[in-house]
Amino acid sequence: xxxxxxxxxxxxxxxxxxxxxxxxxxxxxxxxxxxxxxxxxxxxxxxxxxxxxxxxxxxxxxxxxxxxxxxxxxxxxxxxxxxxxxxxxxxxxxxxxxxxxxxxxxxxxxxxxxxxxxxxxxxxxxxxxxxxxxxxxxxxxxxxxxxxxxxxxxxxxxxxxxxxxxxxxxxxxxxxxxxxxxxxxxxxxxxxxxxxxxxxxxxxxxxxxxxxxxxxxxxxxxxxxxxxxxxxxxxxxxxxxxxxxxxxxxxxxxxxxxxxxxxxxxxxxxxxxxxxxxxxxxxxxxxxxxxxxxxxxxxxxxxxxxxxxxxxxxxxxxxxxxxxxxxxxxxxxxxxxxxxxxxxxxxxxxxxxxxxxxxxxxxxxxxxxxxxxxxxxxxxxxxxxxxxxxxxxxxxxxxxxxxxxxxxxxxxxxxxxxxxxxx
Amino acid sequence: xxxxxxxxxxxxxxxxxxxxxxxxxxxxxxxxxxxxxxxxxxxxxxxxxxxxxxxxxxxxxxxxxxxxxxxxxxxxxxxxxxxxxxxxxxxxxxxxxxxxxxxxxxxxxxxxxxxxxxxxxxxxxxxxxxxxxxxxxxxxxxxxxxxxxxxxxxxxxxxxxxxxxxxxxxxxxxxxxxxxxxxxxxxxxxxxxxxxxxxxxxxxxxxxxxxxxxxxxxxxxxxxxxxxxxxxxxxxxxxxxxxxxxxxxxxxxxxxxxxxxxxxxxxxxxxxxxxxxxxxxxxxxxxxxxxxxxxxxxxxxxxxxxxxxxxxxxxxxxxxxxxx
Numbered sequence: 047x048x049x050x051x052x053x054x055x056x057x058x059x060x061x062x063x064x065x066x067x068x069x070x071x072x073x074x075x076x077x078x079x080x081x082x083x084x085x086x087x088x089x090x091x092x093x094x095x096x097x098x099x100x101x102x103x104x105x106x107x108x109x110x111x112x113x114x115x116x117x118x119x120x121x122x123x124x125x126x127x128x129x130x131x132x133x134x135x136x137x138x139x140x141x142x143x144x145x146x147x148x149x150x151x152x153x154x155x156x157x158x159x160x161x162x163x164x165x166x167x168x169x170x171x172x173x174x175x176x177x178x179x180x181x182x183x184x185x186x187x188x189x190x191x192x193x194x195x196x197x198x199x200x201x202x203x204x205x206x207x208x209x210x211x212x213x214x215x216x217x218x219x220x221x222x223x224x225x226x227x228x229x230x231x232x233x234x235x236x237x238x239x240x241x242x243x244x245x246x247x248x249x250x251x252x253x254x255x256x257x258x259x260x261x262x263x264x265x266x267x268x269x270x271x272x273x274x275x276x277x278x279x280x281x282x283x284x285x286x287x288x289x290x291x292x293x294x295x296x297x298x299x300x301x302x303x304x305x306x307x308x309x310x311x312x313x314x315x316x317x318x319x320x321x322x323x324x325x326x327x328x329x330x331x332x333x334x335x336x337x338x339x340x341x342x343x344x345x346x347x348x349x350x351x352x353x354x355x356x357x358x359x360x361x362x363x364x365x366x367x368x369x370x371x372x373x374x375x376x377x378x379x380x381x382x383x384x385x386x387x388x389x390x391x392x393x394x395x396x397x398x399x400x401x402x403x404x405x406x407x408x409x410x411x412x413x414x415x416x417x418x419x420x421x422x423x424x425x426x427x428x429x430x431x432x433x434x435x436x437x438x439x440x441x442x443x444x445x446x447x448x449x450x451x452x453x454x455x456x457x458x459x460x461x462x463x464x465x466x467x468x469x
Numbered sequence: 470x471x472x473x474x475x476x477x478x479x480x481x482x483x484x485x486x487x488x489x490x491x492x493x494x495x496x497x498x499x500x501x502x503x504x505x506x507x508x509x510x511x512x513x514x515x516x517x518x519x520x521x522x523x524x525x526x527x528x529x530x531x532x533x534x535x536x537x538x539x540x541x542x543x544x545x546x547x548x549x550x551x552x553x554x555x556x557x558x559x560x561x562x563x564x565x566x567x568x569x570x571x572x573x574x575x576x577x578x579x580x581x582x583x584x585x586x587x588x589x590x591x592x593x594x595x596x597x598x599x600x601x602x603x604x605x606x607x608x609x610x611x612x613x614x615x616x617x618x619x620x621x622x623x624x625x626x627x628x629x630x631x632x633x634x635x636x637x638x639x640x641x642x643x644x645x646x647x648x649x650x651x652x653x654x655x656x657x658x659x660x661x662x663x664x665x666x667x668x669x670x671x672x673x674x675x676x677x678x679x680x681x682x683x684x685x686x687x688x689x690x691x692x693x694x695x696x697x698x699x700x701x702x703x704x705x706x707x708x709x710x711x712x713x714x715x716x717x718x719x720x721x722x723x724x725x726x727x728x729x730x731x732x733x734x735x736x737x738x739x740x741x742x743x744x745x746x747x748x749x750x751x752x753x754x755x756x757x758x759x760x761x762x763x764x765x766x767x768x769x770x771x772x773x774x775x776x777x778x779x780x781x782x783x784x785x786x787x788x789x790x791x792x793x
Contacts (some may be wrong), residue, residue, distance in 0.1 A: 119753045126539045126756075144540050185501075238648075240736025290636060291627040292641035293737060308627060431540060434755050442561075446738035449649050 077105025081373075082121050084354060085111045088191050089136075092377070094325040095386065099376055105369050107134075114138075128361045133370045136354045137187040139177055142438075143430040146181035149342025151357035152367055154185040160262040166374060169396045169430070179355035187355030188374045190383075191317075192392030195250055195288035195339050195350030196411070198304065198322065199311035202333045203231065215254050215342040218311070219279060222287040225310035234283050234379040235309035236325040237300050240450050245441035246427065247300075250313060251352045252276045253426035255342045258434065260428050261313035261368035266436065266465035267444075269458040275316065277447055284448050293448045305330060313339045315352060316415050317392035336411035338418055348389055351422035353393065430469040439464050494673055497783025526769075533763040539756035552763035562764070564739055564745040572654060572661075572743060581711075584669030586617050589699075591670070592677045602674070605667040613664065617731030620660045621647065632733045640661040647733055650740040657741055660728055665721070669714050677703070708786030716779040744768055 083089040089111045096107040110132070112120060118141070124131040125148065137145060158165060167175065171192065179187030197218065199211065205227055212218040217312050222233030236242035236251070249259060255276035261267035284292060289308050292300070301318055305326050305328040321327050322334040338349055356377075358370040376382055383395055387405055399405055400416035428436065443457035452460075498519035533552050537545045556562045585607065587774065591598045608616070623629050625637035626645035635641040642649035646656040688702045704711075726745035729735065735750075744764060752761030 053683070115753065122756060124537055126542060148542075150542055224662045241734045241736060275702065290626045291629075291632070291645050291648060293644045294621075294625070294648040294733070303627065306628070438754065442736070442739060445736050449644055449648060449650055449737035451738035451740075 050121045061459055066284055072104035074365065074372065076368040077104070077365060078108060079105040079133040079366065079370055079373060080108045080110060080131065081136075081356075082110050082112060082117055082124075082132040083136045084117050084138070085113050085301045086191070086354070087391075088354070088386070088393045089392040092384055092391045093380070094389065095377070098382075099373060102376065103369075103372060105373065107373055108263070114421050121224070122351065125359065125361070129211055129368040130359065130361050133359055133362050134365050134373065135357055136191075136357065136430050137179065137357045138354060139352050139424060140427050140429055140433050142181040142186055143177060143428075143433060145186045146184045147355060147426075147431045151186045151361055154179075154371075155183075155359070157371055158185060158188070165378070166396075168378065170378075171270065171381065171395070171397060171419040173351050173421070173422035174325070174353065174425055176397060177351055177422070177429070178353050181429060184453060187357035188378065189353070189355045190374070190378050190417060192351065192395050192415075193353040193393070194316040194422070195313055195352065196319070196336050196414055196418065197311060197313050197318050197320065197339045198334055198336055199331050200225075200231075200307075200309075200330060201335045203310045211337045212340045214340050215251075215345075218340050219283065222283055222311065226287045227311040227329075231308060231310055232289045232292075235288050235292055235295070235300050235303045235308050235312045236280075236283070237295050238284060238288075238445065239296045239299070240445035241296075241441040243296040243441070243445045244436055245437045247313070248277070248440065249427050250278055251280055251338070252447075253348060253350065253423065254339060254345070255279065256345050259426070259440075260430075264430075266462060268436075268440065268465055269455070269462040274454050274458055275419060277444065280444070281447050281454060293445070313350075316394070316418075319411055320390065320392060320409065335349055336414050338414055347421040348423040348426070349418040349421050350426055351419065352423040352427075364408055435468050470620060476593040485491070490636060492521075514584050525776045528668075529762045529765055532759050533766050535591065537757075539758055548759070552760050553767070555760065556763055556767065561739060562747060565742050565744045566767075568654065568724060568739075568741065569745075572658060572725060572741075574666070575655070575658045575723045576661045576719050577715060579658060580666045580669045581628035583662065584714065585711075587666065588677055589657045589672035591674055594658055595739065605670065607667075607670050609662045609671075611664065613726045613727035615661065616664050617728040620656075620663075620728075621732045624656065644737070648737055653733055653737055653740045657729060657732065660732070661725065665718060665726075669718060672714040672717070673707070673710055676707045676713075679710075680706050685735035703787060705786075708789070709783055712779050712783040712786055714784070716776055719779070720737075723768065723772055723775070743773045 056085065070247060081092070091298075092107075093109040093111070096109060096201060112299070117136070119136045121132060122130075122144075124135075125145075135151075137151075158167065163234060170189065173238055174189040174192040178189035178192065179185055187231060197212070204210070206220075207224055208302050209221050209224065212221055225231065225233035237247040252258075254275055257270065257273040257276045258267060259273075261270070267273070274420075289295075289303055292303070292307040295303065300312060301314065301321070304312050304314075306320060307329045316336070317467040319336050323331050325331050328334075338347075341349075356374050358367055358374075362370070377386065378395060379395060380398055384399055384405065387394065388408065392399060393413070394415055397416070400412045400419070401410075406412045430436075443452070446452040447454050447457050483782055487675050534547060534549055535545055536551070538550045591602050611619075624632040624635075624646050626632045626641065626643060626648065629645070632641065632645045632647075636643055636645060641652065646652045661790055684697065684702060684706070688698050693701070724745055726749065729743055731747075733741045743769075748761050748764040748768070750765060751757045776784045
């Protein structure tokens with residue numbers, strides 16, 4: 047009887063100790079985090095990884111997948127209204143200025159320093175750490191999905207024409223003319239649709255041709271000589287080398303045109319690259335190579351960088367903030383982030399990833415992404431609070447030029463007049 | 470004062486007629502109870518309308534007098550009518566009003582013309598006509614955003630089933646009907662008419678079916694030609710239905726958004742930049758809530774003026790039809 051009682055006491059103590067140990071291991075057990083995510087490839091992968099995170103920490107992560115405008119309006123409404131609907135939100139590279147100015151998100155600088163040993167910041171490309179979440183020294187988001195602007199080109203058409211991959215923008219333009227053979231295929235394709243689609247693509251080419259949206263003083267310089275010249279080149283490319291409907295293409299239209307074999311080359315985000323080898327989506331499987339987007343002759347290597355950071359809502363309680371930070375650290379840890387990409391997220395972050403033999407074997411274009419990130423420029427789309435209006439002005443001006451409604455100088459002069467009013 | 474008659478002698482048996490007794494009227498009369506009950510029944514709907522419609526509307530009117538940006542809520546300031554004057558001073562905004570008015574006028578005219586023809590064709594009842602009507606109503610059931618996406622794919626000059634041939638035969642610009650500033654708005658009017666003409670036809674058909682047959686038969690017996698019967702008899706009696714159809718479609722066409730958003734997003738250039746696209750951009754892209762509210766209020770004012778004018782016309786037409 048005494049022995050049985052002793053055994054009972056020992057069992058009770060063991061159970062209590064186990065429970066305490068478990069509580070110590072999983073201090074946020076039972077916490078639920080709601081994450082507002084852009085509907086890019088990484089979103090479903092994050093949702094697939096969430097159960098593993100729960101297993102490790104006891105924290106449930108619910109991923110709310112939204113399209114771009116919906117994500118921006120819902121997240122902004124949540125932040126401004128202090129409704130605490132989302133604990134975490136994916137943040138586009140160009141939103142950093144707005145988020146920082148509004149003070150909507152947790153400033154992560156101190157936590158990054160505190161947990162540096164765990165995070166291994168030296169393994170993260172510096173351009174991503176800055177561009178995907180830092181605004182004037184404030185770390186409003188933590189990078190988790192870096193995209194590289196690259197040139198995708200048709201190897202079969204290049205070989206048939208006796209051409210090699212372009213090293214300068216001038217080569218790329220010349221090749222576009224040589225590879226245009228309507229209606230079979232066209233030498234070039236880019237976004238032309240009014241709005242963010244055409245504005246973002248043109249800003250990329252403009253940057254490579256030596257143009258800039260802001261002047262050295264940080265004020266708009268939309269109608270600079272370099273910008274007008276690059277818009278003339280862009281307009282000629284559209285008129286003479288792009289599919290006729292390209293003036294109305296958004297990202298989907300452009301990618302479709304390339305995957306359906308209508309265009310010989312285009313600049314695009316690296317996240318789309320795996321899609322060219324997918325026979326269900328692509329008619330050009332095995333005929334596409336990826337290389338860096340060529341800069342203008344004599345201009346420094348400045349490759350476009352984009353992507354997403356993850357931010358924590360400043361309104362939620364401390365426990366949720368800490369739990370959200372745990373999720374960010376877990377997702378971006380070397381092992382989990384590698385798994386994330388092996389599962390098809392297409393979202394690179396760490397130097398070790400682009401050199402990982404397993405990842406390189408699966409995605410042979412990773413050395414190109416490494417080159418882009420090492421020489422990356424995340425500022426060619428100005429990350430300032432006025433960015434949405436500037437993008438809209440350019441989206442209207444460039445589209446008007448492409449459809450023959452205005453000449454480059456007149457269109458950019460008008461946009462500049464409106465842009466200066468924003469500052 | 471409630472007055473009731475009582476049978477019986479109340480004055481020592483001397484009087485013989487009925488005695489009149491005056492009672493104090495109870496506060497909760499039947500009439501008041503009934504009124505209270507009706508108010509109670511209507512209260513949930515009233516509260517719902519106040520909370521869902523009137524309150525946001527009032528807030529919208531209030532916001533329009535402020536420089537209020539969601540991105541800089543700390544800098545909110547009362548600016549009176551400055552948002553309205555900024556709207557008039559902005560060329561893009563003025564252009565959006567013109568484009569909206571042009572779109573509304575063209576779309577409603579086209580839909581009314583075709584809708585009336587369809588209604589007249591389907592007037593006389595038969596199984597074939599009933600089947601036609603059912604098939605004609607299919608476009609109305611499709612979500613406008615889906616209609617936009619379908620037509621965008623059909624009209625694409627590179628691979629669209631219609632757009633490819635139009636461009637190849639030189640019937641559209643190489644950019645396609647939606648990619649050319651000269652044709653984009655007209656094309657969207659046709660897309661809108663494809664979707665909403667059957668709705669117009671349905672209202673007009675309901676009006677035609679309710680016309681008294683004896684008057685029509687009398688006109689026919691008096692030797693009126695079909696054109697005379699239509700002009701002098703049918704059309705005047707049909708006017709209430711005509712105005713109803715016009716009111717509904719005008720209000721709807723003025724608020725056009727989905728089809729344009731999913732096809733041209735206001736482009737090419739500013740050819741299809743209608744008021745709703747402009748307002749949504751200001752409100753949900755730039756988060757200028759004060760300015761977006763001012764635009765929304767202007768739209769409400771325009772729609773209210775249309776509606777009031779149409780209602781006056783409907784009443785007059787109704788009166789005239791009753792006099793016939």
